[in-house]
Amino acid sequence: MSREIPIAEGLFTWPAEQPALLGSRCNDCGVATFPQASSCMACSGENVSVEELPRRGKLWTWTVQRFMPKAPYDSGETMETFQPYGVGYVELPGGVRVEGRLTENDPSRLSIGMEMEVVFEPYRTQDNGDTVIGFFFRPVA
Numbered sequence: 001m002s003r004e005i006p007i008a009e010g011l012f013t014w015p016a017e018q019p020a021l022l023g024s025r026c027n028d029c030g031v032a033t034f035p036q037a038s039s040c041m042a043c044s045g046e047n048v049s050v051e052e053l054p055r056r057g058k059l060w061t062w063t064v065q066r067f068m069p070k071a072p073y074d075s076g077e078t079m080e081t082f083q084p085y086g087v088g089y090v091e092l093p094g095g096v097r098v099e100g101r102l103t104e105n106d107p108s109r110l111s112i113g114m115e116m117e118v119v120f121e122p123y124r125t126q127d128n129g130d131t132v133i134g135f136f137f138r139p140v141a
């Protein structure tokens, strides 16, 4: 039987009813980081807690990637099947900016400041049949 496995351990809750990205927040200075880290990027303190990040934020900057990505972003695509995709930073409430793929690759449908929500969808299929789940940002309709 094939399984659904997350693209990396500790990036988001999985499996879960309501999957969410996992970040770490510094208990000393309050700065949040994604992906989670064992020490604070701002003050180097190690008094950090892992927390689920908000699912919605605002598109901070974006671009459309028109070339095959290199590992570790290998999606299993070939030069023939590759489709340009949007990639961007989404600023979540609390100030943490998360880089991720966008579900949209049409520049006319993307604009800085628009509201985005995180979704968890198949990213690629492994040779053993397992589906790798990644996270994407989708414009909120």
Ligand SMILES: [Zn+2]
Binding pocket: 026, 027, 028, 029, 030, 031, 040, 041, 042, 043, 044, 045
């Ligand atoms: Zn800190």
